[in-house]
Structure formats: structure tokens, C-alpha cells
Amino acid sequence: MKKTYKILHIIGGGEVGGAEQHVLSLIKGVDRTRFDLYLVCLAQGPFSDLAIKNNIPTQTFPMRFPLDLSPLPALVRWVKHQGIHLVHTHGSRANLLGRLGAKWLGIPTLTTVHSSLAHDYLSPWSARIALGLDRLTLPLTSGIITVSEYLAKEVALRGGRNLETIYNGQAAISFADPSSSREQFRKEWGIPTDALVIGTIGRLHPTKGQIYLIKTATELRLKFPKLHLLFIGDGPLRANLESELKRNAIPYTMTGYLPLAHQVLPAMDLFVLPSVSEGMGLVLLEAMQAGVPIVASTVGGIPEVIRAGQDGLLFPPGHVAKFTKACTSILENPTLAKSLAHSGQKRWPIFSINSMVRETEQVYTRLIE
Incomplete structure (x- = not known):
């Protein structure tokens, strides 16, 4: 009979983004006959609430600021009391406390790198501090999972070892009738039925490059006067982006954070992800479905998911002219649009949650045993 191992996931948890969805999928998908899963959040917020609703054993050890080590003694006592076998960390704050705590207790620690640290912060100083701390604590890590080969190379350059790439997995999504969903959401937000909707999903943050979508839209409206932008998500740039949209008189809708954002995808004629940095782009798998x-x-990792010219069109980040050209090509050519969408629907299943979970379980077993 196989032994049951106790795995602790640690994450900031102040929002519900790609990393949080990844953790939720892992915890819900692992083989419960072999692993018991626990969750620690370092902020009280929507993710801890969501985890509790999903009956996941969840504790919160709030960090007041990025370098706050005061929760560490209580966290270590809790981990020891639970008899945790391995600590799995996600994000800078989790890496700091999780790696130090696991080292203190003499148990292995695993880190999943979801994004590029250099682009995750509004302040350059914050990014430098995060990178510096990561370099200091990387030697304490027993293993590292990256969600793309691109991130694996980046982490290796700053001293990461025992690296393995495991792509984010996406579950099959059940969409309602696309035409009725399209009509329903457009009616709900006052979007004209004949509008040409370009949409994006993600944090309203510089790393997601939404400002380039606005610049591109100013060009596209010369050819497509019924253009309407749809932003799903929230974040620190919301006021700035709205100001820019109004200044350029671009029709738009900002929904704020939506727990089931993928349900709105049928309301779009074109999905765009103009990021300047992206670990993998899990939302692309939803758009493909x-x-x-x-x-x-x-x-x-976007080019690892989207094959250029086959599953979608790609452009250099921040290059408005090429972004505009790619959008125009699809909006003017229904045959191309249909071909790209069809190819995406055939491709997304290779990025399955089942593969992600089974490969991660193998890493758990290897590091513990």
C-alpha cells in the first residue's frame, strides 16, 4: 500500500489570476489516495475565500509587506504540526517564506514559476528586490517547475537548478449556445449587436500590454468604425486605461473582475493578448476552446502555445503597426478567422489538466522519496 504524502501549497492569494487557478486545478486534480493537499495564503482575499468554498483546507498567514518575515515562526509551527512532507510555493512572497520554512524543518520545497519576475511589478525597485530575494533563496529549493521553456531558460540564467517544464493545463469548458451567449452579454453591457468586438482578459497591469490594444484600436477604427473594445479584469491601470479610451473616443466596456470570464468569450469577434511579458498565457487555451x-x-511561452499563422497570428510586443495588421487580416478575412479558430480548437487538448497533474505528482514523489 502506497504511503499518503502531505503537500502544502503556499501562494500570496490577494487576487485570482493564472497562478491561483493553476493551484486550484492542482489541488482538485491530484490523486487523493496518494496525496493530501493543504493551502496557505499570505493575504486575506478572494482566493482564500474561493478555496474554502471548494472545501480545501486553507490557512492564512498574512504578510504586511513583501519582506515581512514575522509570519514565519507561526507558519513553521503549523507546518510541523500538520506533518507536511513537501512545500510547494508560488510567487515571490511564498518563495521567501516557504523556502526558509522548509529549510528550517528539513523538508523538500518545490517552486512553480508562473511568470517573469522582472515584469511583475509596477516599480522597478520592487522588481529588483524580488529578483534579489529569489537569487538568495533559489539554492534552498529542491526543484523548480516552469510553465514554459522560455521561463526555464530565464530561471536557469539566475541560478535555478533541477528545472522541469510542465505546461499549465486547461479543463474542458462547457459553453452555452454561442449565438445566444453573444446576444446575452452584448445586451447586458449595452454593446450594439452589429459592433465588431475585440476583447481581452487579464489584470489591468502594464505587463498585459492593454495600452497597445488602445493604440491599435485608434488605427483600426479608421477601417472598422463599429469597433468596440471589451476588457475583462481589474487592476492598477484601470483609471489610466479608461482615461486613454475616452481621450481617443473609443467605444469600450470594462467589466471588472469576473469569476467565470471565459463565458464571455463568445461575445468577441477577436481575442487579443498583447502582453509584454507572459509565462504561458493560460487564457489562450480558453479562447481556443x-x-x-x-x-x-x-x-x-505564448509561441509555445500558439503556432504562428496556424492557431493564431502573432506580433512583436509593443509593435502597434504589426498588431494592427494582424487584427485587420482576421477582421477582413472570415475564412482565415475560421481556419485559425478551427486549428486552435484541435490543438488546446494537448495542454490538459490531467497531464499537468500527473507530471506534477511525479515530481512530488521524486523529491520526497
Whole structure:
């Protein structure tokens, strides 16, 4: 009979983004006959609430600021009391406390790198501090998972070892009738039925490059006067982006954070992801399932998901002219749009949650045994 191992996931948890969805999928998908899963959040917020609703054993050890080590003694006592066999960390704060705590207790620690640290912060100083701390604590890590080969190379350059790439997995999504969903959401937000909707999903943050979508839209409106932008998500740039949209008189809708954002995808004629940095781009798998044609930037792991010219069109990050050209090509050519969408629907299943979970379980077993 196989022994049951106790795995602790640690994450900031102040928002519900790609990393949080990844953790939720892992915890819900692992083989419960072999692993018991626990979750620690370092902020009280929507993710800890969501985890509790999903009946996941969840504790919160709040960090007041990025270098706050005061929760560490209580965290270590809790981990020891639970008899945790391995600590799995996600994000800078989790890496700091999790790696130090695991070293203190003499148990292995695993880190999943979801994004590029250099682009995750609004302040350059914050990014430098995060990178510096990561370099200091990297030697304490027993193993590292990256969600793309691009990130694996980046982490290796700053001293990461025992690296393995495991792509984010996406579960199959059940969409309602696309035409009725399209009509429903457009009616709900006052979007004209004949509008040409370009949409994006993600944090309103510089790393997601939404400002380039606005610049591109100013060009596209010369040819497509019924253009309407749809932003799903929230973040620190919301006021700035709205100001820019109004200044350029671009029709738009900002929904804020939506727990089931993928349900809105059928309301779009084109999905775009103009990021300047992206670990993998999990949202692309949702757009592929929805059968919406895609335009995305050639950063991070995106080209590992989207084959250029086959599953979507790609452009250099921040290059408005090429972004505009890619969007125009799809909006003017229904045959191309249909071909890209069809190819995406056939490709997304290779990035399955089952593969992600089974490969991660193998890493757990190897590091513990």
C-alpha cells in the first residue's frame, strides 16, 4: 500500500489570476489516495475565500509587506504540526517564506514559476528586490517547475537548478449556445449587436500590454468604425486605461473582475493578448476552446502555445503597426478567422489538466522519496 504524502501549497492569494487557478486545478486534480493537499495564503482575499468554498483546507498567514518575515515562526509551527512532507510555493512572497520554512524543518520545497519576475511589478525597485530575494533563496529549493521553456531558460540564467517544464493545463469548458451567449452579454453591457468586438482578459497591469490594444484600436477604427473594445479584469491601470479610451473616443466596456470570464468569450469577434511579458498565457487555451480567433504577442511561452499563422497570428510586443495588421487580416478575412479558430480548437487538448497533474505528482514523489 502506497504511503499518503502531505503537500502544502503556499501562494500570496490577494487576487485570482493564472497562478491561483493553476493551484486550484492542482489541488482538485491530484490523486487523493496518494496525496493530501493543504493551502496557505499570505493575504486575506478572494482566493482564500474561493478555496474554502471548494472545501480545501486553507490557512492564512498574512504578510504586511513583501519582506515581512514575522509570519514565519507561526507558519513553521503549523507546518510541523500538520506533518507536511513537501512545500510547494508560488510567487515571490511564498518563495521567501516557504523556502526558509522548509529549510528550517528539513523538508523538500518545490517552486512553480508562473511568470517573469522582472515584469511583475509596477516599480522597478520592487522588481529588483524580488529578483534579489529569489537569487538568495533559489539554492534552498529542491526543484523548480516552469510553465514554459522560455521561463526555464530565464530561471536557469539566475541560478535555478533541477528545472522541469510542465505546461499549465486547461479543463474542458462547457459553453452555452454561442449565438445566444453573444446576444446575452452584448445586451447586458449595452454593446450594439452589429459592433465588431475585440476583447481581452487579464489584470489591468502594464505587463498585459492593454495600452497597445488602445493604440491599435485608434488605427483600426479608421477601417472598422463599429469597433468596440471589451476588457475583462481589474487592476492598477484601470483609471489610466479608461482615461486613454475616452481621450481617443473609443467605444469600450470594462467589466471588472469576473469569476467565470471565459463565458464571455463568445461575445468577441477577436481575442487579443498583447502582453509584454507572459509565462504561458493560460487564457489562450480558453479562447481556443471558445472558437474565437486569436492575435497575441510573441513573448514568453505564448509561441509555445500558439503556432504562428496556424492557431493564431502573432506580433512583436509593443509593435502597434504589426498588431494592427494582424487584427485587420482576421477582421477582413472570415475564412482565415475560421481556419485559425478551427486549428486552435484541435490543438488546446494537448495542454490538459490531467497531464499537468500527473507530471506534477511525479515530481512530488521524486523529491520526497
